[in-house]
Amino acid sequence: MAVVVLLQSIQSITPSCFLDVKKPLTNRDWKIQNLVSSNSQSSSVSSSSKLANTLKVFDEIPQSDTFAWNNIVQTHLTNGDYEFAMWIYPQMLIRGVSPDKHTLPRLLTASRLSDNFFYGKQIHGQAFKLGFFQERYLVTALMALYGHYDGAEVAKRVFEQCSTNRNSVSWTMLVKLFTTQDKPCLAIEVFKEMVDKEIRVDAVALATVLGACGALKSLREGKKVHDIAKKLGLDLDVLVANSLLKMYMDCGSIKGARMVFDQMRLKDVISWTALVNWYVKNGEFNEALKLFRLMNSEGVKPDSVSVSGILPGCARISAGKNGKEIHAYTIRNGIDINQAVQNALVDMYMKSGFLESASKLFVRMKEKDTISLTVMVLGYSLHGQGEVGVELFHKLKKYMHTETDDIMYDAVLRACNTARMVDEGKSIFKCIREPKVEHYALMVSLLARAGLFDEAKTFIEEHHFEWNAEVQRTLLDGCRIYQNKKMAKRIVERLTELEPLNPDNYVLLSNLYAVSAQWDIVQSFREMIRDMGLIPKRAYSWIEVRNKVHVFEAGDVSHPRSEKLYHELEILMNKIKEEEGYILDTDFSLHDVDEERECIPTGHSEMLAISFGLISTQPQTTIRVTKNLRVCRSCHSLAKIISKKVGREIILKVPGCFHHFKDGLCSCGDFY
DNA sequence: TTAGGGTTAG
Numbered sequence A: 001m002a003v004v005v006l007l008q009s010i011q012s013i014t015p016s017c018f019l020d021v022k023k024p025l026t027n028r029d030w031k032i033q034n035l036v037s038s039n040s041q042s043s044s045v046s047s048s049s050k051l052a053n054t055l056k057v058f059d060e061i062p063q064s065d066t067f068a069w070n071n072i073v074q075t076h077l078t079n080g081d082y083e084f085a086m087w088i089y090p091q092m093l094i095r096g097v098s099p100d101k102h103t104l105p106r107l108l109t110a111s112r113l114s115d116n117f118f119y120g121k122q123i124h125g126q127a128f129k130l131g132f133f134q135e136r137y138l139v140t141a142l143m144a145l146y147g148h149y150d151g152a153e154v155a156k157r158v159f160e161q162c163s164t165n166r167n168s169v170s171w172t173m174l175v176k177l178f179t180t181q182d183k184p185c186l187a188i189e190v191f192k193e194m195v196d197k198e199i200r201v202d203a204v205a206l207a208t209v210l211g212a213c214g215a216l217k218s219l220r221e222g223k224k225v226h227d228i229a230k231k232l233g234l235d236l237d238v239l240v241a242n243s244l245l246k247m248y249m250d251c252g253s254i255k256g257a258r259m260v261f262d263q264m265r266l267k268d269v270i271s272w273t274a275l276v277n278w279y280v281k282n283g284e285f286n287e288a289l290k291l292f293r294l295m296n297s298e299g300v301k302p303d304s305v306s307v308s309g310i311l312p313g314c315a316r317i318s319a320g321k322n323g324k325e326i327h328a329y330t331i332r333n334g335i336d337i338n339q340a341v342q343n344a345l346v347d348m349y350m351k352s353g354f355l356e357s358a359s360k361l362f363v364r365m366k367e368k369d370t371i372s373l374t375v376m377v378l379g380y381s382l383h384g385q386g387e388v389g390v391e392l393f394h395k396l397k398k399y400m401h402t403e404t405d406d407i408m409y410d411a412v413l414r415a416c417n418t419a420r421m422v423d424e425g426k427s428i429f430k431c432i433r434e435p436k437v438e439h440y441a442l443m444v445s446l447l448a449r450a451g452l453f454d455e456a457k458t459f460i461e462e463h464h465f466e467w468n469a470e471v472q473r474t475l476l477d478g479c480r481i482y483q484n485k486k487m488a489k490r491i492v493e494r495l496t497e498l499e500p501l502n503p504d505n506y507v508l509l510s511n512l513y514a515v516s517a518q519w520d521i522v523q524s525f526r527e528m529i530r531d532m533g534l535i536p537k538r539a540y541s542w543i544e545v546r547n548k549v550h551v552f553e554a555g556d557v558s559h560p561r562s563e564k565l566y567h568e569l570e571i572l573m574n575k576i577k578e579e580e581g582y583i584l585d586t587d588f589s590l591h592d593v594d595e596e597r598e599c600i601p602t603g604h605s606e607m608l609a610i611s612f613g614l615i616s617t618q619p620q621t622t623i624r625v626t627k628n629l630r631v632c633r634s635c636h637s638l639a640k641i642i643s644k645k646v647g648r649e650i651i652l653k654v655p656g657c658f659h660h661f662k663d664g665l666c667s668c669g670d671f672y
Numbered sequence B: 001t002t003a004g005g006g007t008t009a010g
Helices: A003-008 A027-037 A048-060 A066-078 A082-094 A102-114 A117-130 A136-150 A150-160 A170-180 A184-196 A203-216 A219-231 A238-250 A254-263 A270-281 A285-296 A303-316 A321-330 A340-354 A353-362 A370-382 A386-397 A406-419 A421-433 A437-450 A453-463 A469-482 A485-498 A503-515 A519-531 A561-580 A605-616 A635-646
Strands: A540-545 A546-552 A624-628 A648-652 A657-662
Touching: A027 A136, A027 A203, A048 A082, A048 A170, A066 A082, A066 A102, A082 A102, A102 A117, A102 A136, A102 A540, A117 A136, A136 A150, A136 A170, A136 A657, A150 A170, A170 A184, A170 A203, A184 A203, A184 A219, A203 A219, A203 A238, A219 A238, A238 A254, A238 A270, A254 A270, A270 A285, A270 A406, A270 A540, A285 A303, A303 A321, A303 A624, A321 A635, A340 A370, A370 A406, A386 A406, A406 A421, A406 A437, A421 A437, A437 A453, A453 A469, A485 A503, A540 A605, A540 A657, A546 A657, A561 A605, A561 A635, A605 A635, A605 A648, A635 A648, A635 A657
Parallel strands: A624 A648
Antiparallel strands: A540 A546, A540 A624, A648 A657
């Protein structure tokens, strides 16, 4: 009977579905189809012959050789075949083989890792019946099982019931369970008790409790553990040192982390990766890249984790060269097949402006998960193709076995925003079980960008976001697009109340008065901003030409080729004026950069970077420029005309969006 | 022959 129950509790795996196309394909259908189809290929291999062979092998093992059976279970456990490892046990029982103290802990682990609590409880019963329940390894496996399903307190009861066979491992297990279950204080308490009771503290115990200190963000507790590690002579142990590194970072002390890192005699790939990732996460991309290169030169080879960590940094700086170099590295070292690496590569290409490269990589991916899809939906949205993103989401999510999460919904709502798909956005929003502030903000943005200001206001009032800066700013963006100055003024005034130290709000407010030529008020705002010691953002644009990044400010004459650059721009402008009858747009209402308002549009940083691109690169090649602030209307119009006049595509990356200027048009449809 | 640990992608 026990065998039957055990067999029943092992679930079968259902094969994946295939995409079915019945109607003729449009161009966009074809594009989506290509993106989807590579995910729906499944390899269905007949297993009957394999099973027959396996059973034959089982029949040949002598009944007395439990050791051999344990090894088979262990092999499958190590390979991640948990279901198979569990299936072996009834096969043992059928053949009259007796399990020993080595068998059951492995099965408990398999049940936990395959998410089969019922099976685990059956094994617990078997252990009790066979008299193994006080065995050291079994107790630890039971703690892990019950700790996982019923919580750390239940694991603690299992631990307490076993008074004789506790050791460093079971104590550490308790510390770990409390940490992972958001109870770092209790985890630290357990560790202190462990020290008081003079249980042997080893490197793993130290690493585990340091995780608790980091989770608690308690530098005080972390330093105490650091002292214990020093006393035990374990502070330079690579596991302990890496855990110390992480603890200092989690507690916000990069100084402490650098100190540990610099003292380490042996740094492994984890030490380097941890530090590199800290710089990426804190926006210091150049420092991160510098360290990444240093890691290579010190002979430590980046692995899939290191690469996945540095790629978001490459995506954030304009030089796409670094990302491509790392892509080549992943191919050379065979880590380009790793899922996280592939997702990070697709994301890097999308965010570096290489939409085609990103799509090609995505199509080639054998497995696609929620992150892959999110990256693509967000990417299409960034490049002004929101409708492609929304369609891809609908078609591909059917084949995903995971639920749509918050970040995914965020990406889809952004895509709806770009495509101005109001009804679609509303229906997506209804699917979100517990919307976050950013989802509400995206809904307000969707309504405001469609000019539905009354509906946006009602939505804000219904959900009580009247005093939320993030939500109000999205409403303001809609006002900017529709030149709704009256509402914009009210919002900006509210924003300055909500965020008195944000200089951007005062610049916006000052610009609103500039529109109506109230220069005395404008002047007083400028003085106020200066007196408060606040620094408004300056506008910069940069372009990479022959592996060198060239940076421009508004009215910049510092570049060695400035003279040539301005001269060519003037010739081009005259041509455009003569042939196209173009008149410069000088309306700077709701424009947020002072220095640009004071300068003629052809002197704006993005125009200088574009002009430099035109004189420094081969005809017909794409010009890629990045700007730290959004593009003004006159530069946008000019860039469109230039793209047509010179027959080149110009890709301008601004925060949150890419403008692809081609043949006199822009991918954003002039809606920005 | 077995357990507890440090770095990753939207």
